[in-house]
Amino acid sequence: MTKAQIFQxxxxxxxxxxxxxxxxxxxxxHSLKVLGAxxxxxAEIIMLTMxxxxxKIPLIEFAKVDNIQGIVDVFYHQIILADSISxxxxxxxxxxx
Amino acid sequence: xxxxxxxxxxxxxxxxxAITALGQGIxxxxxxxxxxxxxxxxxxxxxxxxxxxxxxxxxxxxxEEAVSGFNSxxxxxxxxxxxxxxxSPKAIQISLITVLEAYQQAKILNRSVDPTRIGLVVAGQNTxxxxxxxxxxxxxEEPSYLSPTYALHFMDTDQVGTLSEVFxxxxxxxxxxxxxxxxNIALIQAYRMIQQKTVDICLVVGVMADLSPLEVxxxxxxxxMGGKYFAEFPSKASRPFDSNHEGFIWxxxxxxxxxxxxxxxxxxxxxSLGEMKGTAIALDAHRYSEPNVLGESRVMQQAIAxxxxxxxxxHYLNTHGxxxxxxxxxxxxxxHEVFKDxxxxxxxxxxxGLIGHCLWSAGILEAITTLIQMQEGFLHPNLNxxxxxxxxxxxxxxQAESVEIKTALSNSFGFGGMNSSVLLLRGE
Numbered sequence: 001m002t003k004a005q006i007f008q009x010x011x012x013x014x015x016x017x018x019x020x021x022x023x024x025x026x027x028x029x030h031s032l033k034v035l036g037a038x039x040x041x042x043a044e045i046i047m048l049t050m051x052x053x054x055x056k057i058p059l060i061e062f063a064k065v066d067n068i069q070g071i072v073d074v075f076y077h078q079i080i081l082a083d084s085i086s087x088x089x090x091x092x093x094x095x096x097x
Numbered sequence: 098x099x100x101x102x103x104x105x106x107x108x109x110x111x112x113x114x115a116i117t118a119l120g121q122g123i124x125x126x127x128x129x130x131x132x133x134x135x136x137x138x139x140x141x142x143x144x145x146x147x148x149x150x151x152x153x154x155x156x157x158x159x160x161e162e163a164v165s166g167f168n169s170x171x172x173x174x175x176x177x178x179x180x181x182x183x184x185s186p187k188a189i190q191i192s193l194i195t196v197l198e199a200y201q202q203a204k205i206l207n208r209s210v211d212p213t214r215i216g217l218v219v220a221g222q223n224t225x226x227x228x229x230x231x232x233x234x235x236x237x238e239e240p241s242y243l244s245p246t247y248a249l250h251f252m253d254t255d256q257v258g259t260l261s262e263v264f265x266x267x268x269x270x271x272x273x274x275x276x277x278x279x280x281n282i283a284l285i286q287a288y289r290m291i292q293q294k295t296v297d298i299c300l301v302v303g304v305m306a307d308l309s310p311l312e313v314x315x316x317x318x319x320x321x322m323g324g325k326y327f328a329e330f331p332s333k334a335s336r337p338f339d340s341n342h343e344g345f346i347w348x349x350x351x352x353x354x355x356x357x358x359x360x361x362x363x364x365x366x367x368x369s370l371g372e373m374k375g376t377a378i379a380l381d382a383h384r385y386s387e388p389n390v391l392g393e394s395r396v397m398q399q400a401i402a403x404x405x406x407x408x409x410x411x412h413y414l415n416t417h418g419x420x421x422x423x424x425x426x427x428x429x430x431x432x433h434e435v436f437k438d439x440x441x442x443x444x445x446x447x448x449x450g451l452i453g454h455c456l457w458s459a460g461i462l463e464a465i466t467t468l469i470q471m472q473e474g475f476l477h478p479n480l481n482x483x484x485x486x487x488x489x490x491x492x493x494x495x496q497a498e499s500v501e502i503k504t505a506l507s508n509s510f511g512f513g514g515m516n517s518s519v520l521l522l523r524g525e
Contacts, residue, residue: 051242
């Protein structure tokens, strides 16, 4: 999955939680907080994105980010990490067999 | 017994809002009551259960459409209602709309009202059962993805928080749990808050009961819920005080009443729809679902006495009348105990025969139907009262009666030995 796809997925969740934010173009550099999402809205958007991507990341990881790009990066790194672990597991299984 | 003291404020009702199976708004309810209209059906939302669930449900509710119908409410508030409620459980969305209607009637938005002098009492406990139940299968699949808002929405107090934020209510506020007597008990708490000048205006909101299959199965297993004999004839199922009654038929409904001190209403030139004059709550020391003649008669007597009246002064009693066999028989005995040889003079009907048993909001909706009937000079029919269990009482028949009513009692009783009665006077 690319970062652009993750960004689009986050926009889809924003549209579910706060549809009026989507009335104007949203860029990765925008901050959800500045756009008007409160802490509960932000947690909801992140949780819905986690469920859509089928990943689990402690919410504290997102506390450090300043904008949507930061959220995209946290998800992207988790997916890359999960893919590489999955690859290693597959390699292990191949070697074992 | 509490004695009404002159230093207490008189409490008038200045706004009403309702959503029931009969439709959105007081106008729909009034029309249904006059025509003796009911909308009981087999509820399709309980495929898990092995028996048909007959109910008068609120179907096809849409928050955006409901909000858009209020022409005299500022767009800013309508948008706030929609934005705040759109992802909340259905019961909260419906409460928002009933409050909006009552606010409009009491003209709260057009008046200079100190928000710290407005109170809020929300009637109902266990109000999010269906919401939790619907989330449970996805939770079992993956608990981590549970919505963070669940922590807010599962609590009954979410109603208080949401309504106070949307309507800027900053006085005293809380939930009241009293089983099926919740509505009356909430009304009584609001009445006392105004009497004692804790607040000037108080909203009382009855929450729609959104039961999950667990609660419905539980009510079925304990023998409280009817609908077996008349499963193929849902409109016949709710039959309070009829010899073929077999338990309550669930109704969904939310109501809001705005109570205020008469001084404030007079000062602001707001018409009174009625006055609350006497109230009583009493436990009868029985924890189960055992109605009690002494408890029921005691609250009626206390409410009448608190108003400084006697049984002869009561023209009409809006009964608890759930359709439960033991419940109906007990209430009839309590009515005889209170009214003695006057029982052929007091008109009786049961609103649950038309809109079902709305559980947490029943007391509020029945206070509303009582006020509507007093205002409009009629008494709604007892649609399915074909063979009354007691023929000596003065039941309204299958057609509405044109009657001028000035003084009425409204009863609400709940599991756990909770008894309550309120005495209402007709407004201007």
